[in-house]
Amino acid sequence: MSNPKERIAQIDERLEQLPKGTLTYKTINGKKQPYVQRTIDGKSVSYYVRMSSREQILLEFEERGRLQEERQHLVRYIEGLAEILQRNPYMGAKMGIGYQKFTEFACGRQFYVDKTHFISEWMREGQQISLITRPRRFGKTLLMNTVRTFFDPKYADHPEYFKQLRIWQDSKCREQFGRIPVISVSFGSCKGRDYRQSIRGMMSSLYLLFCQHEYLLDSDKLGDDDKKHFREMKEALFSGNESVIEDSIQILCGWVYKHYGVLPIVLLDEYDTPLLEAYADGYWNDMIATCRGLFHNTFKENEYLGKALITGVTRVSKESLFSDLNNIQVYTVTDKEYSDCFGFTEQEVMDALKCQNMDEFPKVKAMYDGFTIGSHKDIYNPWSICNFLERRQYISYWINTSSNKIIGDIIRRHPVRSKHEIEQLMAGNVVHKRINENITFQYLDGDENSLWSLLLAIGYVKADNVVKEQEYTECDVSVTNQEVMSMFRNEIINMFENGSLFYNEFIQSLLRHDTDGMEDILCDIAYSSMSYFDLGGPPQRAPENFFHGLVLGLIVSLKDQYRIVSNRESGRGRYDIALYPLQPDMDAFIMEFKVYDARKEDCIEQTASRALEQIEDRQYEADLLAAGIPRGRIYKLGFAFQGKEVLVAAQNPK
Numbered sequence: 001m002s003n004p005k006e007r008i009a010q011i012d013e014r015l016e017q018l019p020k021g022t023l024t025y026k027t028i029n030g031k032k033q034p035y036v037q038r039t040i041d042g043k044s045v046s047y048y049v050r051m052s053s054r055e056q057i058l059l060e061f062e063e064r065g066r067l068q069e070e071r072q073h074l075v076r077y078i079e080g081l082a083e084i085l086q087r088n089p090y091m092g093a094k095m096g097i098g099y100q101k102f103t104e105f106a107c108g109r110q111f112y113v114d115k116t117h118f119i120s121e122w123m124r125e126g127q128q129i130s131l132i133t134r135p136r137r138f139g140k141t142l143l144m145n146t147v148r149t150f151f152d153p154k155y156a157d158h159p160e161y162f163k164q165l166r167i168w169q170d171s172k173c174r175e176q177f178g179r180i181p182v183i184s185v186s187f188g189s190c191k192g193r194d195y196r197q198s199i200r201g202m203m204s205s206l207y208l209l210f211c212q213h214e215y216l217l218d219s220d221k222l223g224d225d226d227k228k229h230f231r232e233m234k235e236a237l238f239s240g241n242e243s244v245i246e247d248s249i250q251i252l253c254g255w256v257y258k259h260y261g262v263l264p265i266v267l268l269d270e271y272d273t274p275l276l277e278a279y280a281d282g283y284w285n286d287m288i289a290t291c292r293g294l295f296h297n298t299f300k301e302n303e304y305l306g307k308a309l310i311t312g313v314t315r316v317s318k319e320s321l322f323s324d325l326n327n328i329q330v331y332t333v334t335d336k337e338y339s340d341c342f343g344f345t346e347q348e349v350m351d352a353l354k355c356q357n358m359d360e361f362p363k364v365k366a367m368y369d370g371f372t373i374g375s376h377k378d379i380y381n382p383w384s385i386c387n388f389l390e391r392r393q394y395i396s397y398w399i400n401t402s403s404n405k406i407i408g409d410i411i412r413r414h415p416v417r418s419k420h421e422i423e424q425l426m427a428g429n430v431v432h433k434r435i436n437e438n439i440t441f442q443y444l445d446g447d448e449n450s451l452w453s454l455l456l457a458i459g460y461v462k463a464d465n466v467v468k469e470q471e472y473t474e475c476d477v478s479v480t481n482q483e484v485m486s487m488f489r490n491e492i493i494n495m496f497e498n499g500s501l502f503y504n505e506f507i508q509s510l511l512r513h514d515t516d517g518m519e520d521i522l523c524d525i526a527y528s529s530m531s532y533f534d535l536g537g538p539p540q541r542a543p544e545n546f547f548h549g550l551v552l553g554l555i556v557s558l559k560d561q562y563r564i565v566s567n568r569e570s571g572r573g574r575y576d577i578a579l580y581p582l583q584p585d586m587d588a589f590i591m592e593f594k595v596y597d598a599r600k601e602d603c604i605e606q607t608a609s610r611a612l613e614q615i616e617d618r619q620y621e622a623d624l625l626a627a628g629i630p631r632g633r634i635y636k637l638g639f640a641f642q643g644k645e646v647l648v649a650a651q652n653p654k
Contacts, residue, residue, distance in 0.1 A: 203237045433477050
């Protein structure tokens with residue numbers, strides 16, 4: 001739709017050119033004749049439409065009717081926009097991409113969706129330190145800058161920035177406008193191929209932070225020693241002296257408090273960027289030591305801290321980073337708090353489309369809807385929506401904004417267990433997972449949970465039917481939306497190829513009936529990438545189900561040669577896995593999985609034998625025989641597991 005106000009002006013201009021009055025018909029000599037009825041000097045006058053001009057007049061009145069109907073529709077549309085702009089006053093502004101400072105949006109300079117109610121919620125929550133995790137490009141940086149602009153005395157003379165926004169309706173927050181000093185820093189630039197390069201990025205961010213507070217050098221509340229120390233720390237950060245990093249924010253808080261007499265707010269954006277980079281590029285130990293010291297001094301040993309807000313993508317485990325911080329509250333994508341403060345709600349997307357004169361909501365929903373934050377469904381990624389409003393093309397915008405290096409590394413280190421579940425997601429299915437949202441980087445290599453934690457935190461999957469139990473989150477996960485699905489199909493599944501050695505070797509061993517080869521592969525996987533909990537620590541985790549899924553993932557690429565069936569009734573029970581050959585000259589397989597039980601067996605060999613006995617006793621081959629597969633081509637395999645020990649027993653066809 002073109003600009004509705006411009007279109008109304010065009011319609012009004014055309015209506016002035018068209019004949020006035022009303023087209024009516026009178027019956028004369030039994031035949032209807034057209035007349036134009038007009039009001040002149042308060043009197044109604046009818047004019048007969050002559051044959052010579054009748055066709056033209058009729059067409060013009062038909063056009064007038066269409067234009068009047070269109071005008072009424074546009075007027076109603078504009079009235080609807082007025083209601084939208086009443087609650088979101090800057091949605092009708094021009095669209096711009098890449099702006100991250102609130103002052104670039106204030107007073108309608110750019111298209112802006114009002115999220116200032118976050119400030120009210122954050123102040124009302126009352127937590128001293130809040131860590132909020134959301135996917136990339138979800139509006140975290142802009143919202144942090146909005147918080148800074150609202151509280152910082154630097155902007156106290158600009159209440160017009162907020163007067164039309166939701167926060168101004170909160171009288172308690174309004175009283176705090178421009179009255180609390182803010183120390184704001186982002187670690188988004190702390191990236192590099194090694195520790196030295198990344199730490200230079202951190203020091204550069206801290207140096208710019210000190211530059212923002214150079215007014216302290218003119219403060220009559222700071223002594224000469226304080227000012228000298230300020231200059232020395234600023235110079236040290238500029239010259240690359242790492243020794244000042246850990247104390248920098250803590251000491252700056254003290255000086256800011258001296259100047260204003262008010263405990264400052266500390267805002268730390270993208271806190272986990274240096275840690276993600278460090279893990280991916282192999283300098284984790286150095287970086288975690290620096291960050292742990294900085295965070296400890298800033299958020300624990302800091303008597304001059306008022307409140308703190310930390311944002312990032314992932315929830316780094318407390319043991320890794322915040323081990324001695326008891327005053328930090330974490331809000332992840334599965335928590336209800338702040339659920340509509342980051343990202344666009346469905347109503348906001350509908351309103352934005354109307355304000356930007358676009359009537360394409362069903363298509364936009366199909367492509368970009370799908371994020372779930374807490375119990376709030378139908379959340380949209382702002383980056384995708386804003387780019388769509390700017391470019392008006394249905395393409396993937398958001399998935400190209402971040403690196404998948406860490407996900408690729410995890411998949412390549414232990415690809416087997418997850419491939420089957422990833423393929424289920426790509427098929428549009430739901431996978432039930434028990435996820436620990438804390439990411440313990442030093443254990444990523446042996447913890448499959450890390451993959452699912454990252455997929456959830458980054459936003460590639462969404463969680464439904466969430467049940468929280470201490471640090472674990474039980475949920476049903478599925479691919480977030482159509483935009484992300486294209487990334488799964490084009491990128492994620494290819495990451496498994498570098499780990500395909502396990503698949504190929506296991507399949508080759510299976511097809512040539514090499515039980516020793518299968519044992520070697522499973523043992524290799526167990527010792528290289530399985531944890532105690534994977535291997536059956538707590539009994540409620542049903543370890544047989546775990547190994548069942550593991551082998552199913554190893555053989556899934558045989559689907560072009562076999563019909564792979566899991567947990568199907570046959571004979572007098574349910575077999576674990578059966579492979580039905582699609583060609584008559586191929587072998588069939590029945591598999592049963594058992595975990596060693598000291599109450600029933602003396603050794604793992606007895607466990608494997610018991611698996612084979614169950615195949616025989618319950619006549620699991622009945623369904624394969626009924627499918628026309630000769631008994632002489634049905635191979636039976638008993639898999640036994642004891643901790644990380646694996647034994648495969650085979651019973652060849654009779």
